[in-house]
Amino acid sequence: MVANVKEVKAKEVTVKRASPEEKRELSFKDEICVGCGICEKICPVQAIELGPINAIERTGVEESKISIDETKCVLCGMCSSVCPVDALEFDIDEKSIKEIEGYPKLIKSAEISDEDCIYCKACETACPRDAITIARVLPDRSKLVTGEIEIDKETCVSCGICEEMCPADAITMEHHEPTSAEPTVSTDINVDKEKCVYCLICKKSCPVDAIKAVCRSCSYGEYDLNPEDTEIKGSSFIDEEACVDCGWCQEICPVDAAHVEKAFEGELLIDQEKCEACGACLEICPCNVLSFPKEEFGKQGAENVRAEEKYCIYCGACEKACPVEAIEVKRTAVKHTPTKSKSWEKKMESLKT
């Protein structure tokens, strides 16, 4: 008789079943799990149980967000195919069912087009899961403003005023204590032309007019600026494992370079009367959908908790976390790739509420 083998390594759990014909493996990553309980809902054999999510999130109790009973699990893979954050992975003969035809998978994605991206990093800052990294190479500053600068070292009295005034820290002097052999306060003065922006502050502040400087941009305009020199190059990276397709990047992007497709459609309803503003939902939400409206706090008729539904993935984690049943998450559509299996189709449909 084939039996399941369970392995627990740190916060990763795997359940395996191997026969001569086939090897099946379910793996669960606790740090990715958002505690929504969709897996518990879809499991056809009640092998998954959602843990004390509130306690885990709020008190940091060391428990797994879900537990998988390997004596009940039949390794069908349904939990994996509906996990909205891919915390559950299911492989048959070491191939993910997401790549096996016939297995339905949620249609969800997040992409940043490098063609449109201006590398402003707004998405990187906004991403509630820290899944985005924007790497950018800035233009060479010295190529954007050009000019000429020269210090007449004979005239210079080494007062250090220009060094102190320079906003670009481009001027450096070699200060030293004068000696009878070297009766000066500085041995040299230099301008770093990579740093100089030809603002002419040094020239204007020099008490002995030792500095000659001119800004080409001021004199001739920007006609000789090479557009290639002003280009900001970069690349964007989305960590698929951390990304939950919430849509923050898409909403915050000023140039429409981010595109997010969500698997679930639905409605997020909050009963402000029932809500006691405990904040459990704020902490559990993986998408930063919920917030306390600061200005109106305590005002008559004000919202206790505010939801910005455009970031919601309708996972339902907040509904489960709410201790006073003030939240209802309705799922009206579950977008997935087709399957010929009637039982799977029915199960996918059962996620609608």
Added chain:
Amino acid sequence: MPKHIVSGLKYLTAVELIRDGFSQKDVANILEMDRSTVSHYLNGRNLSWNSIEVAEIITNFCSRDFLTLTYALLNDSEKTRIIIKTCSKKKYQAKVEDSCIGCGLCADTCLMNAIILDDLKAEIDAEWCCGCLMCGDVCPTNSIKISEEKNGS
């Protein structure tokens, strides 16, 4: 003793296979025996007649007992399949209902290798089904219906 029963089962299988039109050479290949041993078997030599009687009783056990006992004696799934398929006198109809979730437990359990998965659904090859019903026992959704074929030969 187990060896004698195995010999008896092989004898019965050899007789059936010859009756089905296989040559002694084929039979030797299928059962992985020497041709001379097959010949001896078919002539009733090198065999205690009592072991054939015991083997005959075993073939009349209920399907599951016949299968599990034979597998326990041979410890070889390929030969077990041949012996069961050849000596089993009953035919079965197998139906997998749409409630099947394609977990593959039945396929992993089936000693006759009669089950494959196709589009997340189990498919049972009735030709090889021996009616042991072990698949139905492990099915988490109770989707397998096996029935004995009453009409026909």
